[in-house]
Every structure is written in C-alpha cells, then in structure tokens.
Amino acid sequence: MLAVENLHVNYGAIKALQNVSCRVEAGEIVALIGANGAGKTTILNAVSGIVPARSGRISFEGEEITGAPPHEIVRRGISQVPEGRRVFARMSVLENLEMGAYTRSDRQGVKREMERVFALFPRLAERRKQPARTLSGGEQQMLAMGRALMSTPRLLLLDEPSMGLAPMLVEKIFEIVREINGAGTTIMLVEQNASMALAIATRAYVLETGACVLQGKASELAADPQVRSAYLGE
Amino acid sequence: MLNGIDPYILQILVNIGIAIVLALGLNLITGITGQLSLGHAAFMSTGAFASALITLRFPGVPFALNLLAAGLFSALVAALIGYPILRLTGDYLAICTLGFAEIVKVVFLNMEITNRALGLTVPPPASSIPMPVYVWAIAILTIVACSFIKESRFGRALKAIRDDEIAAEAMGINLTRYKIQSFAFGSFLAGVGGGLYAHFLGYINPSDFGFMKSVDMLNMVVLGGLGSVAGSVVGASILTAAPEFLRFMSQYRMLVYGALLVLLMVFRPNGLLGGVSFSGLLMRKCGLGACGRDGGKGEGA
Numbered sequence A: 001m002l003a004v005e006n007l008h009v010n011y012g013a014i015k016a017l018q019n020v021s022c023r024v025e026a027g028e029i030v031a032l033i034g035a036n037g038a039g040k041t042t043i044l045n046a047v048s049g050i051v052p053a054r055s056g057r058i059s060f061e062g063e064e065i066t067g068a069p070p071h072e073i074v075r076r077g078i079s080q081v082p083e084g085r086r087v088f089a090r091m092s093v094l095e096n097l098e099m100g101a102y103t104r105s106d107r108q109g110v111k112r113e114m115e116r117v118f119a120l121f122p123r124l125a126e127r128r129k130q131p132a133r134t135l136s137g138g139e140q141q142m143l144a145m146g147r148a149l150m151s152t153p154r155l156l157l158l159d160e161p162s163m164g165l166a167p168m169l170v171e172k173i174f175e176i177v178r179e180i181n182g183a184g185t186t187i188m189l190v191e192q193n194a195s196m197a198l199a200i201a202t203r204a205y206v207l208e209t210g211a212c213v214l215q216g217k218a219s220e221l222a223a224d225p226q227v228r229s230a231y232l233g234e
Numbered sequence B: 001m002l003n004g005i006d007p008y009i010l011q012i013l014v015n016i017g018i019a020i021v022l023a024l025g026l027n028l029i030t031g032i033t034g035q036l037s038l039g040h041a042a043f044m045s046t047g048a049f050a051s052a053l054i055t056l057r058f059p060g061v062p063f064a065l066n067l068l069a070a071g072l073f074s075a076l077v078a079a080l081i082g083y084p085i086l087r088l089t090g091d092y093l094a095i096c097t098l099g100f101a102e103i104v105k106v107v108f109l110n111m112e113i114t115n116r117a118l119g120l121t122v123p124p125p126a127s128s129i130p131m132p133v134y135v136w137a138i139a140i141l142t143i144v145a146c147s148f149i150k151e152s153r154f155g156r157a158l159k160a161i162r163d164d165e166i167a168a169e170a171m172g173i174n175l176t177r178y179k180i181q182s183f184a185f186g187s188f189l190a191g192v193g194g195g196l197y198a199h200f201l202g203y204i205n206p207s208d209f210g211f212m213k214s215v216d217m218l219n220m221v222v223l224g225g226l227g228s229v230a231g232s233v234v235g236a237s238i239l240t241a242a243p244e245f246l247r248f249m250s251q252y253r254m255l256v257y258g259a260l261l262v263l264l265m266v267f268r269p270n271g272l273l274g275g276v277s278f279s280g281l282l283m284r285k286c287g288l289g290a291c292g293r294d295g296g297k298g299e300g301a
Helices: A040-047 A070-076 A093-100 A107-120 A122-126 A137-149 A167-182 A194-200 A218-223 A225-231 B007-032 B040-057 B063-085 B090-110 B131-151 B153-163 B165-170 B175-201 B211-224 B229-245 B247-267 B278-285 B289-300
Strands: A002-011 A014-024 A029-034 A055-060 A078-081 A155-159 A186-190 A203-208 A211-217
Touching: A002 A040, A014 A029, A014 A040, A014 A211, A029 A040, A029 A167, A029 A194, A040 A078, A040 A155, A040 A186, A070 A078, A070 B165, A078 A137, A093 A107, A093 A137, A093 B153, A107 A122, A107 A137, A107 A167, A122 A137, A137 A155, A137 A167, A167 A186, A167 A194, A194 A218, A203 A218, A211 A218, A218 A225, B007 B040, B007 B131, B007 B153, B007 B175, B007 B211, B007 B229, B040 B063, B040 B090, B040 B175, B040 B211, B063 B090, B063 B175, B090 B211, B131 B153, B131 B175, B131 B229, B153 B165, B153 B175, B165 B175, B211 B229, B211 B247, B229 B247
Parallel strands: A029 A186, A029 A203, A078 A155, A155 A186
Antiparallel strands: A002 A014, A002 A055, A203 A211
C-alpha cells in the first residue's frame, strides 16, 4: 500500500534520515520504534508531505507521492495524527472534527464519519461544544485521532499517541487503535513505548540515528534479545 | 438629512466609520488568521494614493468604482509582498511587514506621481451621496462581510491556521494560499479605508501612514479583542472617539489615553469583547443560550 524507498531527509546540514526504506501493506499496523531523534517522526512527516524528501521515492497505492503538497496527500487517503496532538485550541471539539474533513465535499460522508468518531470516542460527543484547550490530555489525543479519521483515510499515520498520558489511558488508546485497524484502516505507528507498540503491531522497523537497523514481525522483534535490551528495558 | 447633526460630531462619526473598515481588515489578518502585521498603514497608503490619483486624473470615474480599484490595488500589492513573507511567522513576519511599510512610505515620499513630500490635495469625490452616508454604508457592508467570513468554511480554515499551522497543514489546508487570501482581503479593506480617508480629509501625505498609524489600528483590534468582529468595531469606535472626548484635558489627554490602554490590558487581557460575537449576542438576546458561557469564551481570544 505504502512504499518508502531509499528516503533521505535533511534539516539544513543535519541528516535526519539516510537511505530508509519501509513498506506498509493494506490492513497492517506497522510500528516504527527507536530512541529520541532516530527519525521516526521524520518518516511520517515525509509521507504526509510536511517535510520535503531530499532524495528517494514514496509511493501510495502504486502512485508516486514524493514531493506532493500535504493537501494533495490528504485527498489521496493518508491522514496524520501529529506528534503532541496539536488540536486547534480555541476551536470547539466539533469545529476541530470539521477541520479534519476539510478536503471533502460530501456532506453525507462527513456526517457518517462524525457519527463513527463519536461512537468510537463517546467523550468527544459529550464535549462537542467545548473549546479543545479545555480538554484533558487523553481527550485531546482522542480528538486528534478523531479529527484525522474525519477524512476517512485508508492509511492513518499515528505519531506518539501515548505521549504524556497515564498508563491506563495509554492502554485505552491502544485498544482504540486496534479497533480502528479492525474496521479496515491501515496504520503506521510511531511510538516510544516499544512494548505497547510491538504488542499491537503486525510488523515493525527499528530506527537508529536516521537509519533503519532492524525489521521484522512484531512478535519476533519483541523476542529479539537485542531489541529487548535496547528498547524494552531488559 | 444630515443637516441636524453637529458637524464636529459628524466628523468624528465619519472617522469612526473609516476606522472600522481599517480595523476589520487588520482583524482578519492578525485576529482571525493570527498573522501579526505591523504594516497595515502601508496598504492604507497605497489605497489612499491610488484612489486620490484616480480622482485627480480621471474625474469622471464613479466613486464606488474608484474605491474598488483602490482596494484591489492594495490587495494586489499585498499578494505580491505576501507571497515571499507569509512563510515567516510571529516576530519575523511582524518585522518584515514593518520594514515593508517603511519602504512604501519612503518610495511615496520620493515619487513624482505622489507629489513627493508635499502630498496630494484631493478634490471631493465624484458622487452625489454625502460622504458620511457613503462611509457608513461601506462600514456596515464590511461588518456584515467579516462576520460572514469568520463563520464560513474559509474562516474556519483561517482560525485553524491561527491555532496551529502544522496541524492545519496536516488537515489538508494549503497554508500559503489561505494566508495570502486573508492578507490580500485584509489589505483590500485597508485600501478602501485609505480611499475614504483621502477623500474625507482632502489631503494626504506619505508621512501620515507611518508606523504609528499601523500601531493605532493594531490597538483597536487588540483592545476590542483579537479575532472578534464586534470587538474591532468597538475598539475602532472607542479609540477614535476617546482622544476627542478627552480634549478638555488638553495636554494630559494622551496620558489618560495611555493609562486607559494599560488598565484595559490588565483587566481584560483578551480585549473588551474577546470571545464575544455578534451572533452570540443575538442568541443570548433571544434567550437561546445554547452556546453558553463556555462555548463562546474560547473563540475570539
């Protein structure tokens, strides 16, 4: 479904990604794990078009999307939950969700998607009139995810959904991620919490200082002694 | 029909009407889209000179067409300058707009066509409608248009850009396009306001449109409440009328004016009407408190 080949990304003189290749098949949850600054978020940002690729090729459903602007990429069916949630603080929950559907013009579809999001996150329905900045961290994460779902993406890029949340909430969020995936949305997940990520992912890539060092089935990586000592705290 | 009104009061009313058009333009750029501009006076200046020159060179052109042309000219200038500088954010953008406004001033001070430092004397407009009626018709039209834009799909995108550019981009909003459109439309209003100003005063000089003019307009928007249309209207009215009503204090006038601004920012940091909208006020009036205290509060802040 998504194929990233030999991707290089620079931030000024800093090489953020060097020759990274990865792919995501339809229906999968693919996790990107690794330490801070390994380049996980940069891969997501390159796929969604927020960060330009210096070289390499990104293709989605067989068509090249390298260098396409973000609004074009959203229209093609990829949507992103950015790191740190980034909800529109002064806009209401409802307006935030409407923003997620900005690229679509079918009112019926938007309405249907809104109902789906409210079914997935009943808390958001209760607070639909509230400005997003008055929500708790967990609710903001739900809002950011709901907002990304509003465009009915085929591929959802999920960046650090567990960041700054209490362990109980993290579990709840991951449960919902699995639910979203079960309903047919393919997911690419960036996560610091490697054990959680490997528990729900189909496959995973391990990144180190801008390069991909390991890849494989999530269950195999979770059993790998190297991964266990470096990322699972054993 | 305007004969019954004291000419001094009438003059203040016209100035308020013009200030409303100018402030609403800046509110669109800075309040709603969140792009801090310190150069709004530059676009007022381009509009004022364009409008004055049309009246001087082509006296037959109807005044409405003249103002439209002046607004479009300012919008064009804004789009051209906006394309490179709207990639910047916050302080950097503010400095750029400030610098641009100074350039416009210096260029107009040195151009033959704008009559250099002598400025232009502007004949009365080619219109049978009295100036106060004209100004207020345009002011009301602007209020309606801005209220409409703010609640539209386009306005929602602008507010999203204000709240978080990266998230807005990730939602599929074309940042460059929307920022330029907002900047151009805000400057269009500055141009129209400039045209009205030129014809009402009858004389314009490039030095009238300096940094302080931009700050005056920013004051109106901030005092009223960034992003609030009703707030800009109130801010423009108060700040235009206050120096007149404080005249009896002679030299202490600006002191009190300054103190008023300080007090306001201490007690209402979000502006007088921060978070209040015309539609919200109407709903409360009709007893439809649906948007509640919480729903409205976050909006304009």
